[in-house]
Amino acid sequence: MNLYQIDKNIYGFSFQKYNFEKAKKEDLINSDKIYYLFENDPLKSRRSYIVSSPSLLSLKKENINILNNNKDNIVVDEWLKEKIDSKKVIALNISYPNWKDVLHQKLRESWNVNILALGDVGTTLLTGLKLLGGNKISKIGIYDRTLEKQQRWEMEMNQVYSAFNYNTPEVKIINKDEIFDCDMFVFCASKSVPKVGSDIKDVRMAQFESNSKIIKEYAIQARKENFKGIFAVVSDPVDLLSxxxxxxxxxxENNNMDFLGLAPEQIRGYGLGVMNARAVYYSKKDSKLNHFLKEGRAFGPHGKGLIIADSIKNYNDNLSLYLTDKAKNANLEMRELGFKPFIAPALSSGALSIMDTINGNWHYSATFIGGVFMGSKNKLKYNTIELEQLNLHDNLFSRIKETYETLGEII
Structure with a gap:
């Protein structure tokens, strides 16, 4: 193992030899965080991530296996194991041309959040962030093509206060050229949501083609403006749009991949939170499923391919498939009642999950794993991503792997 000073007072290590200045073991031990340097294809590998177990140091190929905790962890020195256990090691893929940006990122104390599109989802999410964001969000910018919508929601939201406690985010109308002047950009635009009563079964996939054209415009704009914040995708299908x-x-400009745009850890898709919440809803209605509240997990997309696991301790295939089916079809039940199912997604997948991201808490969102954006439990730490690793039952992992491969085949 080679020890390096990567930059001034910034230290790391690698199993490869590089031309960085050599460092002493004490330099790394005394550093608050250190970097594990490696090289891998940027199209199939993250730029940075938290090394949550020694097994990630022996990763030859990034894929869905990283969610399945490798019991055959490599043996590392005790000082390094302590760093890994305390989540003080950040893997850094120096194949990215802008990898040095990771070394100098500042942690945010207060966030500015901008929301694009004030439809049903956007306005419900806005309401949630207004109520929840007081300690962390200083300002919420809103942009919509309809000026009257902007004016209405600026007035409404800035008249929402608890008496004698006015510590809630200010809501401000912004112009289109200001949407990336923020720490988090929340994409809620959607070309068309199938009407209640339509025969479309997989609503999210019906939106993919039209929404991908819209989001492409903003992805290019984010690149041009050298956006360094989080690009949060709330419109469906969140994983594919991410x-x-x-x-x-x-x-x-010539359509060649140069990897000078948004890094994988800057992009998150927020759709899985509501599927977990729907599983909670149904598990509370059946005593045989109550254990989901403490032991359950959700993986995958917000729709076809969803995986609900009744328990990560004592996985039951039948109970898990039942909960998966109930969560996946809950939106259809709401449509049969004559209503568009947007409130729970906007709050559970949107506002609540976004606040958990900002606060560095565990939550559900789709993040980059080996070229595929896959929903799983994760958290934001040191401006990068820590994925939960579990000892997964073979049947459960088989379901997860199938969904992962299917998503990878679509785009």
């Missing part, structure tokens, strides 16, 4: 953002923002 991949569009990654690809389109990393192309030059």
């Amino acid at each position: 991949k569009v953002v990654f690809l389109e923002s990393n192309k030059d």
Whole structure:
């Protein structure tokens, strides 16, 4: 193992030899965080991530296996194991041309959040952030093509206060050229949501073609403006649209991939939170499923391919498939009642999950894993991503792998 000073007072290590200045073990031990340097194809590998177990140091190929905790962890020195256990090691893929940006990122104390599109989802999400964001969000910018909508929601939201406690985010109308002047950009635009009563079963896939054209425009704009914040995708299908953002923002004028746009850890798709919440809803209605509240997990997309696991301790295939079916079809039940199912998604997948991201808490969102944006439990730490690793039951992992491969085949 080679120890390096990567930059002034910034230290790391690698199993490869590089031309960085050599460092002493004490330099790394005394550093608050250190970097594990490696090289891998940017199209199939993240720029940075938290090394949550020694097994990630022996990763030859990034894929869905990283969610399945490798029991055959490589043996590392005790000082390094302590760093890994305390989540003080950041893997850094120096194949990215802008990899040095990771070394100098500042942690945010207060966030400015901008929301694009004030439809049903956007306005419900806005309401949630207004109520929840007081300690962390200083300003919420809103942009919509309809001026009257902007004016209405600026007035409404800035008249929402608890008496004698006015510590809630200010809501401000912004112009289109200001949408990336923020720490998090929330994409809620949608070309067309199938009407209640339509025969379309997979609503999210019906939106993919039209929404991908819209989001492409903003991915390119984010690149041009050298956006350094988080690009949060709330419009469906969040996982596939997140991949569009990654690809389109990393192309030059000649359509060649140069990886100078948004890094994978800057892009998150927010759709899985509501599927977990729907599983909670149904598990509370059946005593045989109550254990989901403490032991359950959700993986994958917000729709076809969803995986709900009843328990990560004592996985039951039948109970898990039942919960998956109930969560996946909950939106259809709402449509049969004559209503568009947007409130729970806007709050559970949107506002609540976004606040958990900002606060560095565990939550559900789709993040980049080996070229595929896949929903799983994760958290934001040191401006990058820590994925939960579990000892997954073979049947459960088989379901997860099938969904992962299917998403990878689409885009």
